[in-house]
Amino acid sequence: MRRRKPPVRDQACFLFQQASEKYLKARLEEAGAHVPKIHDLEQLIQLLAPIEPLWTALTAAAQHLTRYAVRFRYPGYVATAQEMKAAHQDAKAIRQEARLALGV
Secondary structure: OOOOOOOOHHHHHHHHHHHHHHHHHHHHHHOOOOOOOOOOHHHHHHHHOOOOHHHHHHHHHHHHHHOOOOHHHOOOOOOOHHHHHHHHHHHHHHHHHHHHHHOO
16 A cells, blocks of 8 residues: 555555455355355345344445456556545455454
8 A cells, every 4th residue: 555656556455355355255154154256245244144233334345345356457447545545444344343253
């Protein structure tokens, strides 16, 4: 996030999404639930709702991060510094809850 020349905001947003996806899938796996091959974090939150009902509060963060799963694979879009900072905050919120639930 601190690199300035050239900025790597796209990559940072993508990695925030990927890390969040892995945390959500890890919680599903730990609960013995089916882990689908999807990148939609909002759907993963919905699958986790019976296991972690309070995680529905993370739906907005999941929605914001989901767009970064594939957005930068195609030309024409570049993340702003503000988007990167928001993605970082969303990923931190998901990480915090997942680490608590996973006991790490």
